[in-house]
Amino acid sequence: MEPILLITLFLVLLAEWVNGWTDAPNAIATAVTTRVITPITAVILAVLLNIVGALAGTKVAHTIGQGIVDSSVINIRTIAAAMMAMIIWSSLAAWTKGIPTSESHALIAGLAGAGLATAGPSVLLWSGWQKVIWGLLFSTVLGFALSFFIARAIQAWFATCHPTKTHQIFAKLQIASAGFMAFNHGMNDGQKFIGIFSLTLLLGGVTPEFQIPWWTILLCSFIMGIGTSYGGWKIIRTMGNRMVKELRPWQGFSAETGAAAAILSASLLGIPLSTTHTITNAITGVAVARRPSSVRWHVSAEIVLAWFLTFPSCAAIAFLMVHLLRILGV
Secondary structure (H helix, E strand, O other), X not given: OOHHHHHHHHHHHHHHHHHHHHOOHHHHHHHHHOOOOOHXXXXXXXXHHHHHXXXXXXXXXXXXXXXOEOOOOOOHHHHXXXXXXXXXXXXXXXHHHOOOOOHHHHHHHHHHHHHHHHHOHHHEOHHHHHHHHHHHHHHHHHXXXXXXXXXXXXHHHOOOOOHHHHHHHHHHHHHXXXXXXXXXXXXXXXXXXXXXXXXXXXXXXXXXXXXOOHHHHHHHHHHHHHHHHHOOHHHHHXXXXXXXXXXXXXXXXXXXXXXXXXXXXXXXXXXXXXXXXXXXXXHHHHHHHHOHXXXXXXXXXXXXXXXXXXXXXXXXXXXXXXXXXXXXXX
């Protein structure tokens, strides 16, 4: 293998590690915040089920690997630049600010920016971008709506139940919903980098056509699991403590179940969506279902601002990285 191919494969795995580090805490944030599970146990649960989820399908991997940019007109440099943009943006935002950025949008924006710098506007494929747009609807509208209505249903059905009994019931159920969320995070987010890794193998001449070898799935899943085990406690604090004033087990269950259902639906259709957007909107949905004033809207505004900045920022960084690599003769 040529050095540039090895370096790019390493960057893809590093991006997958960052994804596990910064995105996976979203799956366990509410369970940790409501104290139905200890942080260490939650991380172990997230690691294992993220890996299992990443092994559960390849539709999202195919969308990312073949549907976003035309693989016939890009090169290894394109992928390297996209990965560097995503790593820089996500690491700085998550590490320094504790803001739950969307690795999905960072990845897609990086591919777009690097692709434009490599081959111009014709590099973008409408078939894949249609799914990206659907992903935005799934993560915002569906994530919020499902969680809102689940929370309202629980409020109605358990209105006469003693608070202690309700807490006991949903403390157990929330462990299952956190696992469901972690599994679906792996099934969607984990698959994205499997697709990029496979695309890199194609561009590097390792495979004659786009295919997803079984060992690629295992390797990327394992790396994501390592990233998850590293933690992301600033993000857990933002998601669980800062964004809403109080989160109870029945609310955590509602948010995780609604978000996971939205992500599962998207994954089965090969739609790449932001799990960060989905769970954030789900948490907002359950908070609004109980009392809108329980949402700390200024914190939500910070998160939304980070979302809006992700696309142009990552695209611009990736665009510049392609030209920098050209200047360096890479």
